[in-house]
Amino acid sequence: MQRICVIGGSRYFGKLLVRRLQAAGHQLTVINRGSTPPPPGVEHLVVDRDDEAALTAALASRTFDVVVDQVCYTPVQAAIAARAFAGRTRRYVMTSTIEVYDPATAALPTVPPGTPVTEDTVDPASWRVAMDLPWHDDAYLEAHYAEGKRQAEAVLARAAGFEFTSVRSAHVLGGGAMEFTGRLAHYAGRITRGEEITVHAKALPTVFIHYEELADLLRWATMADFTGPVNACSDGPLDVHDLAAIIATQAGREPVYRTVPAGGEASAFSFDRHYAMSNARAKELGFSFAHTTDWLPGAVAETLTAAPSPTA
Structure with missing residues (x-):
C-alpha cells in the first residue's frame, strides 16, 4: 500500500484514476476546491491549490509516497506545489499534454511529417521559465496553455526533494x-x-488516447520509478x-x-x-x-x- 495524493481527480480520467488506485488498496488523499467529493473512504482536503498558505495549512503534517497533479497549468502553480510538497513526497507525477510540442506555440526543432515526436523535443530541465507573465489572467492562460504546461514541467523538473515525471497526454x-x-x-x-x-x-x-487507457498509464506512472517526461498515446x-x-x-x-x-x-x-x-x-x-x-x-x-x- 502506498500513500498517494491526487490534486484534482474530480472528473474524467482523474476520477477514474482515483477509483482504480483505491481499488488497488492504496491510501488516497484528494485535494480540490470541493466541487466534487471523492469516493467514500478517500480523504478529501478542500483547498485552493493557488493559495499557498491555505494549501500548506491543509497538508499539516501529512506525507505521501506519490503526488499526482492533474490540474497544474502554470509555473506559478508548479512553484507553489514544489514548495508545499518539498519533504512530503518522494515522487511527483504531473499530467501534461501533447500541446507542449505544438510548433505554433514555441520555437521548437522541426520534425518532418511522419516522424513521431519524442520527449527530448521539449526538455523541461532546460526550458526557460518566466514567472512574471500574467498567469493569473484566465484569458492569457487560455491563449498560452501549451507554454503554461511547458513552464510548469520545467519548474517541477528542477525542484529539489522529489523525483519528477510528466505524462504528456494525447488528445483524450x-x-x-x-x-x-x-x-x-x-x-x-x-x-x-x-x-x-x-x-x-x-x-x-x-494521436489519441482513450480516457481509460490514460487512467491506466497514470496509475502505472504513479507506481514506477522512472523520471522525466513520457508520451501517452495509443498506437x-x-x-x-x-x-x-x-x-x-x-x-x-x-x-x-x-x-x-x-x-x-x-x-x-x-x-x-x-x-x-x-x-x-x-x-x-x-x-x-x-x-x-x-x-x-x-x-x-x-x-x-x-x-x-x-x-x-
Whole structure:
C-alpha cells in the first residue's frame, strides 16, 4: 500500500484514476476546491491549490509516497506545489499534454511529417521559465496553455526533494457521458446531420488516447520509478479524414467537407502542422498501448447512442 495524493481527480480520467488506485488498496488523499467529493473512504482536503498558505495549512503534517497533479497549468502553480510538497513526497507525477510540442506555440526543432515526436523535443530541465507573465489572467492562460504546461514541467523538473515525471497526454477521447471535451460528439453530430466539417487541404495525422487507457498509464506512472517526461498515446495516428470515416461508417452518413488552406481555421483534429507523438519511451519502460482503432469505434458508438436523433 502506498500513500498517494491526487490534486484534482474530480472528473474524467482523474476520477477514474482515483477509483482504480483505491481499488488497488492504496491510501488516497484528494485535494480540490470541493466541487466534487471523492469516493467514500478517500480523504478529501478542500483547498485552493493557488493559495499557498491555505494549501500548506491543509497538508499539516501529512506525507505521501506519490503526488499526482492533474490540474497544474502554470509555473506559478508548479512553484507553489514544489514548495508545499518539498519533504512530503518522494515522487511527483504531473499530467501534461501533447500541446507542449505544438510548433505554433514555441520555437521548437522541426520534425518532418511522419516522424513521431519524442520527449527530448521539449526538455523541461532546460526550458526557460518566466514567472512574471500574467498567469493569473484566465484569458492569457487560455491563449498560452501549451507554454503554461511547458513552464510548469520545467519548474517541477528542477525542484529539489522529489523525483519528477510528466505524462504528456494525447488528445483524450471517450464515449457518451465520458466524452469530456465534446469534440467527438461535435463530429458525430455534424456527420449525422449532414453538416460540413472544415478541414485543411493537407490535414496531417495526430494521436489519441482513450480516457481509460490514460487512467491506466497514470496509475502505472504513479507506481514506477522512472523520471522525466513520457508520451501517452495509443498506437496508430489518425488524420481528420480517418476519424470522420470511422464515425460515418457507424452513422450511416457520408461526411461533408469544406477545405481551407494551411493556416486557415479548421475543425478540431484537423492539423496543418506536425506534432504527433512517439510512445516508444513508455513502451521501453514497460507500458503496452492499445491501437486507436481497437477502442475508437466503441467510443463512437457510445457517442452516437447518447446523441439526439437528427431532425428531418
